[in-house]
Amino acid sequence: MEDIATQSAGYLDMELLRFTTAGSVDDGKSTLIGRLLFDSKAIFEDQMEAIERASLSKGEENVNLALLTDGLRSEREQGITIDVAYRYFATPKRKFIIADTPGHIQYTRNMVTGASTANAAIILVDARHGVLEQTRRHAYIASLLQIPHVIVCINKMDLEDYKEEVFEKIVKDFEAISAKLSLIDVRFIPISALNGDNVVDRSVNMGWYQGPTLMYLLEHLPITTDLNFSDQRLPVQYVIRPQSDEYHDYRGYAGRIASGVFKPGDKVKVLPSGLTSTIKSIDTLGESLDKAFAPQSISLTLDDDIDISRGDMIVGEENAPKVAQEITMKICWLSENPMVLGGKYTLRHTTKEIRCIIKDVNYKMDINKLEKIHDDKQISLNEIAEVTVKTTQPVFFDDYKRNRFTGNVVLIDEGTHNTVCAGMIVAE
Amino acid sequence: MEKYAIKHLQELEAEAIYVIREVAAQFERPVLLFSGGKDSIVMFYLARKAFWPAKVPFPLMHIDTGHNFPETLEFRDNLMNETGAQLVVALVQDTIDKGKVVEEKGYSASRNMLQTVTLLDAIEENKFDAALGGGRRDEEKARAKERFFSHRDEFGQWDPKNQRPELWQIFNGKKNMGEHFRVFPLSNWTEMDVWQYIYLEKIDIPKLYFTHEREVFYRDGSWLATAPFMKLRPNEKAEVRKVRCRTIGDVTNTGVTLSEANTLEDIIQEVAATRTTERGGRADDKRSESAMEDRKREGYF
Numbered sequence: 001m002e003d004i005a006t007q008s009a010g011y012l013d014m015e016l017l018r019f020t021t022a023g024s025v026d027d028g029k030s031t032l033i034g035r036l037l038f039d040s041k042a043i044f045e046d047q048m049e050a051i052e053r054a055s056l057s058k059g060e061e062n063v064n065l066a067l068l069t070d071g072l073r074s075e076r077e078q079g080i081t082i083d084v085a086y087r088y089f090a091t092p093k094r095k096f097i098i099a100d101t102p103g104h105i106q107y108t109r110n111m112v113t114g115a116s117t118a119n120a121a122i123i124l125v126d127a128r129h130g131v132l133e134q135t136r137r138h139a140y141i142a143s144l145l146q147i148p149h150v151i152v153c154i155n156k157m158d159l160e161d162y163k164e165e166v167f168e169k170i171v172k173d174f175e176a177i178s179a180k181l182s183l184i185d186v187r188f189i190p191i192s193a194l195n196g197d198n199v200v201d202r203s204v205n206m207g208w209y210q211g212p213t214l215m216y217l218l219e220h221l222p223i224t225t226d227l228n229f230s231d232q233r234l235p236v237q238y239v240i241r242p243q244s245d246e247y248h249d250y251r252g253y254a255g256r257i258a259s260g261v262f263k264p265g266d267k268v269k270v271l272p273s274g275l276t277s278t279i280k281s282i283d284t285l286g287e288s289l290d291k292a293f294a295p296q297s298i299s300l301t302l303d304d305d306i307d308i309s310r311g312d313m314i315v316g317e318e319n320a321p322k323v324a325q326e327i328t329m330k331i332c333w334l335s336e337n338p339m340v341l342g343g344k345y346t347l348r349h350t351t352k353e354i355r356c357i358i359k360d361v362n363y364k365m366d367i368n369k370l371e372k373i374h375d376d377k378q379i380s381l382n383e384i385a386e387v388t389v390k391t392t393q394p395v396f397f398d399d400y401k402r403n404r405f406t407g408n409v410v411l412i413d414e415g416t417h418n419t420v421c422a423g424m425i426v427a428e
Numbered sequence: 429m430e431k432y433a434i435k436h437l438q439e440l441e442a443e444a445i446y447v448i449r450e451v452a453a454q455f456e457r458p459v460l461l462f463s464g465g466k467d468s469i470v471m472f473y474l475a476r477k478a479f480w481p482a483k484v485p486f487p488l489m490h491i492d493t494g495h496n497f498p499e500t501l502e503f504r505d506n507l508m509n510e511t512g513a514q515l516v517v518a519l520v521q522d523t524i525d526k527g528k529v530v531e532e533k534g535y536s537a538s539r540n541m542l543q544t545v546t547l548l549d550a551i552e553e554n555k556f557d558a559a560l561g562g563g564r565r566d567e568e569k570a571r572a573k574e575r576f577f578s579h580r581d582e583f584g585q586w587d588p589k590n591q592r593p594e595l596w597q598i599f600n601g602k603k604n605m606g607e608h609f610r611v612f613p614l615s616n617w618t619e620m621d622v623w624q625y626i627y628l629e630k631i632d633i634p635k636l637y638f639t640h641e642r643e644v645f646y647r648d649g650s651w652l653a654t655a656p657f658m659k660l661r662p663n664e665k666a667e668v669r670k671v672r673c674r675t676i677g678d679v680t681n682t683g684v685t686l687s688e689a690n691t692l693e694d695i696i697q698e699v700a701a702t703r704t705t706e707r708g709g710r711a712d713d714k715r716s717e718s719a720m721e722d723r724k725r726e727g728y729f
Contacts, residue, residue: 238449242481283480285477310453334593408595419600
């Protein structure tokens with residue numbers, strides 16, 4: 001057994017990987033998550049006892065690992081997942097956050113939500129059914145949201161006698177789809193979530209598969225290279241003014257770095273004013289840092305006294321984002337109230353809040369066929385389209401593919417205050 | 429080339445600080461719910477970090493059931509003195525005296541359900557529009573579906589089927605008059621993360637978390653501390669054992685753990701080896717399979 005010091009040091013030295021799982025109930029998604037939690041010992045005795053009790057009372061023979069992830073009463077009653085649920089587990093190498101989203105067509109919005117912060121996506125395919133319409137939909141969303149890594153798990157291999165041909169056929173079919181998309185990194189693994197083949201432990205039933213297990217991949221996917229460290233972008237979130245004797249003239253510009261690296265002495269430009277200055281210090285509770293980078297939350301001070309407020313952006317002097325009042329973006333509509341063409345919405349981009357009007361629908365996407373529809377401008381819940389909006393003030397942005405954080409937009413309904421639209425800016 | 433990478437605790441810290449600053453920017457009258465437990469201590473620490481060198485720009489509020497461990501109150505008052513933070517205390521006893529709720533009777537009587545009324549009243553009286561809480565998604569399965577910014581209607585109720593989607597780093601705190609938000613900056617933390625962070629940042633916590641001798645009794649699979657307002661059943665007997673608290677809540681439903689853990693390193697190792705969840709010792713969750721979901725819908729923390 002390791003000594004305490006080594007163990008503690010290990011805990012403090014882990015990376016964080018966020019991944020999303022897409023698939024329908026029948027694909028065995030909940031079973032797979034249950035398996036990952038169970039085999040990594042993230043399930044506690046009292047949780048195990050609770051699901052054993054629940055499985056028994058439903059008259060099920062085996063312990064139903066799916067019950068672990070189905071949290072709300074209505075879900076347990078109906079045996080479906082209705083919302084994004086978050087699960088946590090850790091191995092000695094990494095801490096994991098799973099955004100578990102249901103795969104039904106009506107829940108595209110939940111998949112988009114889960115995908116927006118994910119480093120990786122697991123797409124489940126049932127070995128018996130192969131690539132289906134919903135597989136296409138999941139792949140499209142992973143591409144739309146630019147999830148850096150996609151792992152296609154071909155599940156229920158046990159029901160197909162662990163045959164290599166079945167796996168190869170599905171890989172080929174999936175590659176035919178991904179040829180039409182802009183997925184960044186795709187990997188395939190044949191598994192049986194129920195029996196545990198290639199999930200945590202290598203399968204003894206599929207000697208023909210030489211690749212890594214799912215757990216090995218999750219522990220080793222490169223994640224730091226997914227962030228943008230080249231474009232300095234700090235959306236100003238809050239201005240810290242202590243108004244105390246000791247820090248009389250202190251102005252700290254606080255925010256979470258969207259991309260890039262900031263160091264004291266760096267020349268920066270403030271948008272929208274365009275004024276330039278030099279970083280004086282980067283501060284956190286009681287100490288100053290010699291550098292800060294995405295995704296840290298920091299506060300910085302500048303050499304010059306410039307009027308800066310929430311919604312402004314501090315950027316590299318020689319590396320500015322695009323500035324415009326008309327933006328083209330791909331959207332997913334999230335609300336039961338359809339989009340109003342020509343309607344006004346509140347637009348949130350980084351820490352900025354302005355108003356916008358939807359000028360035009362450039363095309364709507366049939367994500368099952370992966371085809372553009374040009375003559376239909378009616379956008380409803382769960383639909384995906386490309387639109388052009390006009391804003392009341394200039395927006396400073398990057399193309400979503402270059403920068404997920406300065407390239408995303410959210411629209412809010414001015415009447416209900418609901419979040420109704422997720423937008424990914426196209427600026428190439 | 430220089431390598432830029434942050435560890436999981438730094439990333440969780442950056443996320444929590446971002447959420448806390450977002451609350452200060454989007455709401456007029458936020459409040460930080462403070463129980464004296466480790467999660468709320470970490471929350472307050474993160475809030476101080478978020479606004480340093482300025483003071484935390486909102487008050488703290490303790491919903492006091494009156495059934496406290498004395499050590500918790502002492503710790504709370506010292507912390508307020510040291511940091512100069514403003515504290516609002518809302519007493520469940522006042523809610524009972526006003527006749528708004530009726531005290532439970534019997535051996536497992538608890539004020540846990542009653543405090544929801546006190547909390548909602550205090551939010552309304554003080555016109556708070558956002559209440560920051562230390563809730564974590566790993567605590568319980570209904571919490572696993574909660575948003576960072578959790579919208580509450582005029583009656584303080586949570587509607588799990590009608591939550592706003594939260595995308596990327598954008599949090600939508602827009603609301604109608606009379607509505608408010610519960611905000612959970614520690615959503616993505618686990619019990620282990622909280623302990624590691626306390627260890628890493630050397631954050632001071634109440635002595636109750638470390639091993640000490642205490643008079644306890646055994647009920648329904650958990651050890652509970654004796655107190656003047658706790659009645660023992662005829663078959664239960666009080667005995668002195670070496671214990672520590674895994675969570676600090678109301679004395680009537682906070683189970684204690686038999687433990688020799690004397691330092692943060694001991695606790696981290698104990699947590700790593702433990703095979704029951706933190707809330708496993710909490711009588712309030714055992715009342716039914718959906719106990720937490722039902723309380724949350726009504727406006728619980």
